[in-house]
Amino acid sequence: MTRIIPSLWYAEKADEAAAFYASLLPDSYVETVTGLPADTPSGPAGSVKVVSFTLLGQPFMAIAAGPFESFNHAISFVIECDSQDEVDRLWDALSQGGQVEQCGWLKDRYGLSWQIVPKALGEMMKDPDRERAKRVAEAMLKMVKLDVSELKRAYEGG
Structure with missing residues (x-):
């Protein structure tokens, strides 16, 4: 099924933010926190975290990859x-x-x-x-x- 998943870029603490939001709302949870296994422009392997989470049944993604916008x-x-x-x-x-x-x-x-x-x-x-x-x-x-x-x-x- 095709769907839209909002993606949020955090300088840091994306996993902490996702867990905080999920703690406030029903039908909300953090699914995974994964360190990218390769070096990126934002840092060495493992330093960039990708978070999959759900808020009120709506899937989201977040990334902690350093300052951007x-x-x-x-x-x-x-x-x-x-x-x-x-x-x-x-x-x-x-x-x-x-x-x-x-x-x-x-x-x-x-x-x-x-x-x-x-x-x-x-x-x-x-x-x-x-x-x-x-x-x-x-x-x-x-x-x-x-x-x-x-x-x-x-x-x-x-």
Whole structure:
């Protein structure tokens, strides 16, 4: 079967990052960590690590092969959460040692960008009543970590 597998390039610690992400999400695990058996431009045989892992059932690959290009917002991952408790848990874990940003965005300690959003946000933003959706968007734009109760309050006009 043909499929797309996102691949992430880390300067170092790709195996540590994959294990950390897998520890936070269900249906997630590290499958293999393999040292390349040949010398590469990034280092001698065994120094470049390739990691195969799965997050929420989605396969990923990562490589620890020295400095290249830093992660940026052009490629990031959105985690859609069922509850505020889930938003809080993932926000707290992923932002630890990283950098928090606006609108539910953060960079984790490995430099990867994530947006932690409640599933309710997408539903409210798609409301055919565009005034309600606008209030939600305006509320979201003022937040750092997203707050479901505040988003719902804005949605309801309060």
